Amino acid sequence: MSAEPGSVPILRTSMETYDFGESEDLLRRRYVDHHTQAGSTEPDFLFRSRMATAGPLIVDSPQWRAGMTFHTQPFDAIHILTVVDGRAEVTAGRQQAGAKAGSALLYPVGLPLEISLDRSTQIAIQFPVGEVRRVSERFGLDPADFRFDAMNPVSPAAARRWEATATYLNQLMAGPEIHQLLLRTALDVVTTTAVTVFPNTAMTVDYIAEPGRIAPAVIRRAVAYVDEHAAEPLTVEEIAAAAGIGTRTLQVGFRRHLDTTPAAYLRHVRLQRAHRDLQAADAARGDTVADIAYRWGFANLGRFAGYYREAFGRRPSQTLQT
Structure with a gap:
């Protein structure tokens, strides 16, 4: 197979x-x-x-x-x-x-x-x-x-x-x-x-001041990159590189401008794509919640169901059966 x-x-x-x-x-x-x-x-x-x-x-x-x-x-x-x-x-x-x-x-x-x-x-x-x-x-x-x-x-x-x-x-x-x-x-x-x-040097690093002004256009570039590549195995480092900034600057910029984190925004986009696929799915054809969740990178089905219900007010299975 x-x-x-x-x-x-x-x-x-x-x-x-x-x-x-x-x-x-x-x-x-x-x-x-x-x-x-x-x-x-x-x-x-x-x-x-x-x-x-x-x-x-x-x-x-x-x-x-x-x-x-x-x-x-x-x-x-x-x-x-x-x-x-x-x-x-x-x-x-x-x-x-x-x-x-x-x-x-x-x-x-x-x-x-x-x-x-x-x-x-x-x-x-x-x-x-x-x-x-x-x-x-x-x-x-x-x-x-x-x-x-x-x-x-x-x-x-x-x-x-x-x-x-x-x-x-x-x-x-x-x-x-x-x-x-x-x-x-x-x-x-x-x-x-x-x-x-496990104990490591990242646990004892001195405080690093947050970056200064971060232009909204930089964060828009990062958002556009996530939107376009959400079906791929993205990392925060790749998103930062696409926006032309460092990882820490990206995280601070998302928090300042979008009140979220890059990882949380990526999860939001994938959740929206999973919702779209559930709406278009047909249980009679053999489509399942698990297949769609895995397709969009959600390994834990219980956690996926929790995220989904919080975002859409219903269980994924209810969307699939509608």
């Missing part, structure tokens, strides 16, 4: 093995070169994994029925694991951190790691470093100055927020494909959450 227009295929690999060497080879191909030792008292070694990849986003669900220690080469991507059960510990130079069930660990980029797992089941998320550097601009930080400072979340509440995000991504990647708008949204969600959950 061919993919729907605008969709990105989700590539899947899975393994269940009692062979220590086979699991090591798989992890070396997936991530980075390393050498591994299993616990000497673990005769019942078992490794399971189910990995989904869409574009630059990887969601893996590894499980080790053994105590394991990995000595790895440096990672060049952001890799964050949520511990479902068991325990994990990481040493990177002088840094050390651990996580038990319900918490998370962010692997430092660019450093060799020693990773110890105690009969651990995880959800592991990996995405490019460039994504967090891009998002850091929204916090008023030069991307060149961005770095993560520690491996554990800043608080238990932050750890729960990351766990919810990892669960959401695991569910989102369950199908055979993902619409490019949903993939862009997923990358924005995972990177923004990471920057708000």
Whole structure:
């Protein structure tokens, strides 16, 4: 079956093995070169994994029925694991951190790691470093100055927020494909959450004064760009570039002139397009609310229904059935 227009295929690999060497080879191909030792008292070694990849986003669900220690080469991507059960510990130079069930660990980029797992089941998320550097601009930080400072979340509440995000991504990647708008949204969600959950330089940046006068014409250019490209996987940075201004200036300008944010305006436009498509849809032809919501980048149907009802005073299903 061919993919729907605008969709990105989700590539899947899975393994269940009692062979220590086979699991090591798989992890070396997936991530980075390393050498591994299993616990000497673990005769019942078992490794399971189910990995989904869409574009630059990887969601893996590894499980080790053994105590394991990995000595790895440096990672060049952001890799964050949520511990479902068991325990994990990481040493990177002088840094050390651990996580038990319900918490998370962010692997430092660019450093060799020693990773110890105690009969651990995880959800592991990996995405490019460039994504967090891009998002850091929204916090008023030069991307060149961005770095993560520690491996554990800043608080238990932050750890729960990351766990919810990892669960959401695991569910989102369950199908055979993902619409490019949903993939862009997923990358924005995972990177923004990471920057708000794990200690980093964006959290300690000094206050930056707001820009001075921002001409209304600049914001009109940004609005026109959003209106024209709403069906594409837009980022705030792309909207700012199209308007010829920086990300922070764009955000301030939207707040001053439109009393909203660029992201909220983009959501408004997509909601209007979804409303139009629902009005033109026919349930008898097989059209569904879910298909239309996904088409316009709304991954969470409950949230989409809430936005829709707030905007139009009725449920999406009522519009489709009219």
